[in-house]
Amino acid sequence: MKISMVRRADALGRVVLPEEIRNALGIAEGTSVRLTLDGGRVALEKETxxxxxxxxxxxxxxxxxxxxxxxxxxxxxxxxxx
Ligand SMILES: [Zn+2]
Incomplete structure (x- = not known):
């Protein structure tokens, strides 16, 4: 499954994860996520x-x-x- 969406960062750099992506990864309120900068891309994964x-x-x-x-x-x- 590939989901691609455009979102704008707010003044504090926050970006809302679309519901479709949160549901696909099982991310609920309070779930820890890891952000990894790799070249020009940022990977976001549920922290285990x-x-x-x-x-x-x-x-x-x-x-x-x-x-x-x-x-x-x-x-x-x-x-x-x-
Ligand atoms: Zn151990």
Missing amino acids: PQCALCGSTENLHSHGESAVCEACVASIGTLEQL
Whole structure:
């Protein structure tokens, strides 16, 4: 599916994502999105929460604005001092 629309940025640089695009990506109010500038294009994708330590996306526990997976939480509990 390809959707292409023209929108104007407001004075603060805000651009409203058209409903069709929000629905296609499953973006609702409060959903985090990642913007990536690549050459002359900006890619916008739904941010998938992942473990700050290993990158896993399963069994996450929130830690402030970050997340840590259950396996990393368990391994931290068994860390040895160097
Ligand atoms: Zn992890």
